Amino acid sequence: MPELPEVETMRRGILHLVGSRIADAEFPRGPKRPISTTPAPARIAATIRGGQLTAVERYGKRLALEIELPAGQRWLVIEPRMTGLMLVTPPPTVDHARLVMRLQRAGKRSPQPLVFWDQRGLGTVRLVNAGGLDRACGPSVLGPDGLVVTGDDLQRSLADSRRAIKVALLDQHAVAGIGNIYAAEILHRVGIDPRTVCRRLPRRVWEQLARVTRTLLTEAVRLEGSSIGDELYQTPTSRLGQFQRRHRVYGRAGKPCRTCETPIRRIIQAQRSTFFCPQCQSLSARVGT
DNA sequence: CGTTCAACCTGGGCGC
DNA sequence: TGCGCCCAGGTTGAAC
Numbered sequence: 001m002p003e004l005p006e007v008e009t010m011r012r013g014i015l016h017l018v019g020s021r022i023a024d025a026e027f028p029r030g031p032k033r034p035i036s037t038t039p040a041p042a043r044i045a046a047t048i049r050g051g052q053l054t055a056v057e058r059y060g061k062r063l064a065l066e067i068e069l070p071a072g073q074r075w076l077v078i079e080p081r082m083t084g085l086m087l088v089t090p091p092p093t094v095d096h097a098r099l100v101m102r103l104q105r106a107g108k109r110s111p112q113p114l115v116f117w118d119q120r121g122l123g124t125v126r127l128v129n130a131g132g133l134d135r136a137c138g139p140s141v142l143g144p145d146g147l148v149v150t151g152d153d154l155q156r157s158l159a160d161s162r163r164a165i166k167v168a169l170l171d172q173h174a175v176a177g178i179g180n181i182y183a184a185e186i187l188h189r190v191g192i193d194p195r196t197v198c199r200r201l202p203r204r205v206w207e208q209l210a211r212v213t214r215t216l217l218t219e220a221v222r223l224e225g226s227s228i229g230d231e232l233y234q235t236p237t238s239r240l241g242q243f244q245r246r247h248r249v250y251g252r253a254g255k256p257c258r259t260c261e262t263p264i265r266r267i268i269q270a271q272r273s274t275f276f277c278p279q280c281q282s283l284s285a286r287v288g289t
Numbered sequence: 290c291g292t293t294c295a296a297c298c299t300g301g302g303c304g305c
Numbered sequence: 306t307g308c309g310c311c312c313a314g315g316t317t318g319a320a321c
Contacts, residue, residue: 002314002315003314003315006314032298032299033297033298035298036297079316081297081315081316082298082313082314082315083298083313083314084315096299118298119298119299119300120297120299120300121298122298122299122316123315124316161290161291162290163290163291167291167292170315172316180313180314180315181314182314226314228314229312229314230301230313232300233314250314270292271292271293271294271295272313273312
């Protein structure tokens with residue numbers, strides 16, 4: 001679920017907690033298996049208790065909560081993966097709350113809850129130092145952020161690739177933050193067939209791709225992300241995202257293209273669904289003649 | 290280099 | 306009702 005716009009929405013929704021003290025932290029143990037953490041859950045909880053939240057950063061689809069501890073700065077790196085959410089309001093279910101913190105703001109009476117909730121439990125939580133942050137979110141792992149990626153960035157990393165463009169856009173080393181929804185939407189807006197091999201794309205499209213990536217992700221952030229299907233995704237204050245209203249291809253197999261009425265096709269690439277319009281994203285549309 | 294598959298999990302939807 | 310199957314916003318590692 002959470003791609004760049006959803007994770008950015010999470011970041012913005014908890015920014016007001018910066019400056020708070022972590023009055024308590026726990027990984028509730030329920031019947032379900034625990035999520036993956038490093039170090040062990042109890043160790044993380046014990047370490048961050050009493051620390052101060054000093055910043056909330058986003059790296060691609062990852063969130064990094066900067067915490068000031070007696071031992072120095074540490075970061076709680078949270079990867080929501082498929083169904084993870086950061087919430088300051090009551091979560092959809094009690095049993096899928098994976099990390100529950102209570103944050104005490106100066107001058108406030110009672111602590112505010114901050115919950116990492118994750119239905120499927122594929123998300124991860126890591127407590128790292130500066131070196132660990134670099135290993136988890138640094139440039140060796142994540143390429144330029146999708147909100148600021150340039151045509152030169154894309155051309156450098158992808159122009160010689162033999163992969164299909166859709167698959168390449170999901171590569172977080174190339175550009176950080178694009179997932180299955182936004183890859184499909186970006187390619188429809190640029191008019192590129194998702195199966196096109198990167199090295200066959202004309203030079204000028206890298207600039208277009210980067211521009212559309214920036215503007216589309218920016219617009220999706222403004223609309224607080226995409227809530228689709230079972231509407232599992234919600235903002236930290238339990239609002240639904242609104243960008244799904246702007247989707248032109250994702251999840252619309254068989255339905256008419258919003259531009260040309262041609263039925264949207266669904267194919268599988270790298271074991272994942274790809275949605276596209278065979279008319280708007282045809283070779284001829286791409287080459288421009 | 291690139292692709293494919295399995296794995297990690299829960300839960301909704303569908304056909305029978 | 307129940308069962309089996311397919312599907313889902315992501316990432317990683319092994320095999321080929």
